[in-house]
Amino acid sequence: MWEEKVSFSGPYNFDLALSRLALDPLHSVDIEKRLVRVPLVLKNKKIVAEVIGTGTLEKPEFLIRSDDDKEMTVQRLYEIFQWNVELLHIHEHFQTTELKSLFNEHYGTPLVLEFDPFSSLIKSIIHQQLNLKFAFTLTERFVKTYGEEHDGVWFYPSPEKVEQLTVEELRELQFSGRKAEYVIGIAKLAASGQLDFENMKSKPDAEVSQELIKIRGVGPWTVENFLMFALGRPNLFPMGDIGIQNALKKYFNLEEKPTPAQMEKYKEPWNPYLSYASLYLWRSIE
DSSP states (O other): EEEEEEEEESOOOOHHHHHHHHHHSSSEETTTEEEEEEEHHHHEEEEEEEEEEESSSSSSEEEEEEESOOOHHHHHHHHHTTTTSSSHHHHHHHTTSSTTTHHHHHTTTTOOOOOOOOHHHHHHHHTTSSSSHHHHHHHHHHHHHSSSSEEEEEOOOOOHHHOOOOHHHHTTTTOOOHHHHHHHHHHHHHHSSSSOHHTTTTHHHHHHHHHHTTTTTTOOOHHHHHHHHTTTOOOOTTTTTTHHHHHHHHTTTTTSSSOOHHHHHGGGGGGOOOOHHHHHHHHHHH
């Protein structure tokens, strides 16, 4: 097993990031030890990497441990945990906006990506139009039925595995018929190479959106979530998201959920970091 230390300029609130990761029962998180065990698929090989927070909010430092491919593992963890993003710059941007107190409360919270782009898209499909508790339950059923466990860490099933499933099998887990069809259809596109997630990393938001929106079952909300949590794009604001609407209602003491026109007006000063506005608003009600 190898170890690597990573440090950079703060702020970076790993404890708040861990608390959000811990909401998902599939994640292997130890809040007290400030540790998360991350499932990675590198060159078709399943690898478990440990990330331990050893630094502070203002002086972030991490210890990474794993058994395989040090360079690729560290590179992928930099992407997932967004260690190259200057959160202080983003924080300062919001000090001149109406979200100032929210950004002070959640100071230094990073946008942590889903561990794998395919699983991110599948998770978004499963979570569509479900309350958060049942969405996590259904996702956990799916992964523990068809995925794999390595060293106590769960890996989502591969596209090749999911494309072989039947609608009936997923219906037994309490998937709707349509949602089952969507998941299997996306898996077929990914397994055949028609969905190239690695290639998407270098494409602008608009191109990725155009590619994804053509897929059956993928709407604007799913596209925006994928851009944000699979690719780490900084300027997404899913206006159709119920959580964001509820968070805005609470934060601005509105009598009703904000209208699209109100949301458009609110978000103008938050450019070009709308993804962070979205994240912090979600955090305010989670």
